[in-house]
Amino acid sequence: xxxxxxxxxxxxxxxxxxxxxxxxxxxxxxxxxxxxxxxxxxxxxxxxxxxxxxxxxxxxxxxxxxxxxxxxxxxxxxxxxxxxxxxxxxxxxxxxxxxxxxxxxxxxxxxxxxxxxxxxxxxxxxxxxxxxxxxxxxxxxxxxxxxxxxxxxxxxxxxxxxxxxxxxxxxxxxxxxxxxxxxxxxxxxxxxxxxxxxxxxxxxxxxxxxxxxxxxxxxxxxxxxxxxxxxxxxxxxxxxxxxxxxxxxxxxxxxxxxxxxxxxxxxxxxxxxxxxxxxxxxxxxxxxxxx
Ligand code: NAD
Numbered sequence: 001x002x003x004x005x006x007x008x009x010x011x012x013x014x015x016x017x018x019x020x021x022x023x024x025x026x027x028x029x030x031x032x033x034x035x036x037x038x039x040x041x042x043x044x045x046x047x048x049x050x051x052x053x054x055x056x057x058x059x060x061x062x063x064x065x066x067x068x069x070x071x072x073x074x075x076x077x078x079x080x081x082x083x084x085x086x087x088x089x090x091x092x093x094x095x096x097x098x099x100x101x102x103x104x105x106x107x108x109x110x111x112x113x114x115x116x117x118x119x120x121x122x123x124x125x126x127x128x129x130x131x132x133x134x135x136x137x138x139x140x141x142x143x144x145x146x147x148x149x150x151x152x153x154x155x156x157x158x159x160x161x162x163x164x165x166x167x168x169x170x171x172x173x174x175x176x177x178x179x180x181x182x183x184x185x186x187x188x189x190x191x192x193x194x195x196x197x198x199x200x201x202x203x204x205x206x207x208x209x210x211x212x213x214x215x216x217x218x219x220x221x222x223x224x225x226x227x228x229x230x231x232x233x234x235x236x237x238x239x240x241x242x243x244x245x246x247x248x249x250x251x252x253x254x255x256x257x258x259x260x261x262x263x264x265x266x267x268x269x270x271x272x273x274x275x276x277x278x279x280x281x282x283x284x285x286x287x288x289x290x291x
Contacts, residue, residue, distance in 0.1 A: 001258055001259065001261050001262065001263070001264060002151070002262065002263050002264075003264065003265070003266055004147050004148075004151055004230070004263050004264065004265045004270060005266075005269065005270075006143070006147060006265060006266075006269055006271055006272060006273040006274045007269045007273050009146065009147055009150045009273075009274060010143075010273035010274055010276060011273075013146065013277040013280065013281060014058065014059050014277060014280065017061075017280055017281070017284055018058075018059040018060055020284070021059060021060035021061065022060065025060070030089065030287070031060055031061055031062055031287070032056075032061045032062070032091050032092070032283045032284050032286070032287035033061065033062035033063070033089050033090050033092070033283075033287070034052070034053075034056050034061060034062070034063045034064070034090075034091065034092045034093075034094065034118065034283045035063070035064045035066060035087075035090045035092070035093045035094070036049050036053055036063065036064070036065050036066070036094050036096065037066045037068065037077075037080060037081070037084075037093070037094070037095045037096065038065065038066070038067050038068070038096050039068045039070055039072060039077065039099060039100060039103075040069070040070030040100060041070070042098075045096045045097075045098075048096060049065065049096050050065075051276060052094070052276055052279060053065050055279075056280065056283070059280065061280070061284075062089070064090065066080060066084075068080065070100045071100075072100075072103075073102075074102065074104060074108075077095075078107065078108070078111045081093065081095065081108065081111045081112055082111065084112075084116070085111075085112070085113040085116060090116065091116060091283055091286040091287040092116050092117075092118030092279075092282060092283040092286045092287075093113070093116045093117070093118065094118060094119045094279070095108050095109075095112070095119075097168075109121045109122055109123075110122060110123065115286065115289065116286060117136050118136055118279060118282035118283050118286055119136070119139060119279070119282075120135065120136040120137050120138035120139065120142070120282065121138060121167065125138075126138075126172070129172065129175060129176070130175055132179055132180070132181070136282045136285070136286070137172070137278070138168055138169075138172045139276075139278040140168060140173075140211075140232060140271060140274075140275045141169060141172040141173040141176050142176075142278035142281070142282070143271060143273075143274030143275045143277055143278040144173055144209065144230055144232075144271060144274065145176060145183050146274055146277060146278060147230075147265070147270075147271070147274050148183040149182070149183055153183065153207075153228055153263060155177065155182065155183040155184060155185060155207065156182070156184075156185040156186075157185065157186075157187075158186045158187070158206035158207050159187050159188075159204055159205050159206050159207070160177045160178075160186035160187070160188045160189070160205065160206065160207040160208075160209065161188075161189045161191060161201055161202055161204070161205035161208050161209070162174045162177075162188060162189070162190045162191065162208075162209045162211065163191045163192075163198070163202075163208070163210045163211060163212050163217070163218070164192065164209075164210070164213075165190050165191075165192045166211065169209075169211040169232050170190060170209075170212075171190070173209050174188045174190045177209075186206075186207065189201055189205075193212075198222075199221070199222045202218065202222040202223060203222060203223070203224050204224070205223075205224065205227055206226075206227060206228065207227065207228045207229075207230070208223065208227055208228070208229045208230065209230045210229070210231050210232060210233060210250070210251035210252050211232035211251065212233065212251055213233055213234075213235055213251065214233070214251055215233065215235045215249035215250070215251065216250075216251070216253035217233075217251045217252070217253075218231075218252045218253060218257060219253045219256050219257065220253065220255075220256030220257050220259070220260055223257050223260045225260055226260075226262045227260065227261055228261065228262055228263045228264070229252055229261050229263070229264045229265070230264075230265050230271060231251055231252040231254075231264070231265050231266075231267050231270055231271065232250075232251065232271050233249065233250040233251030233267065234248055234249075234267065234272060235249045235250075235251075236248060236249075237249050249267065250265075250266075252267070254267070
């Protein structure tokens with residue numbers, strides 16, 4: 001069994017971007033600039049956004065963190081997004097989800113200029129991705145592709161089973177693994193909360209992507225010998241031994257699944273760091289597209 005080390009691969013992506021940014025600076029060109037909008041005080045969102053902003057700074061990108069109160073109106077939020085759309089120096093905009101209930105996620109996503117949609121959630125970005133046109137790929141699925149690519153995992157002709165069909169993970173990774181490219185050319189089965197016989201389906205999989213948000217859901221008896229298992233899940237579970245009072249659990253029961261796999265991502269240190277690497281890649285692309 002080989003670990004798919006997201007920390008290591010993410011570091012390689014960052015190192016590469018850092019040297020490319022240094023070259024741009026030498027040439028007197030603008031450096032990539034990410035604007036992150038954070039609404040309210042959700043602990044997990046704060047952690048994600050600060051990690052994204054810190055990652056930008058570490059590799060020489062500019063970043064602007066816009067903090068807004070959770071009672072901000074939808075109109076005022078859209079105004080802030082539009083200011084970022086109009087600001088030539090800003091290359092990428094991300095609005096950290098989830099949003100307060102009174103704000104329409106769809107309107108906010110559609111408010112971001114497609115050329116700055118580095119999260120890849122805009123319907124036009126999604127449509128382009130589905131048709132195989134150049135597009136910003138959503139960060140988590142893109143990060144998974146980068147990981148598969150780095151470890152040269154064979155995907156052609158394989159049966160990939162995706163557990164979860166969300167717009168940010170399950171559905172896009174199902175489309176990307178199914179495309180006529182590498183990584184891709186899989187036969188894909190997408191499972192969800194109404195799928196019967198999930199265990200039987202998983203037992204037919206060469207590649208399993210678990211993205212449902214239920215700690216340790218996928219157990220060893222659901223995985224066939226030699227499968228590649230990608231664990232997307234991040235759930236905070238109470239843990240009194242930690243200073244923070246919680247630890248992070250994936251959707252895969254690592255203890256029972258790992259011995260059966262050819263490759264598996266750990267949690268933490270697997271898909272999480274790759275998501276940030278992919279966001280940085282998208283922001284880089286958004287910047288150089290303006291050259
Ligand atoms: P979501 O809640 O939007 O979607 C969950 C999906 O799982 C749904 O499609 C649902 O039908 C399916 N599902 C739920 N219970 C199921 C069951 N018992 N059997 C089969 N399918 C079931 O979640 P999401 O936003 O896609 O996130 C999934 C997990 O991935 C969460 O733990 C989230 O925190 C994590 N996540 C991690 C990263 C990362 O960077 N590592 C990024 C995004 C999300």
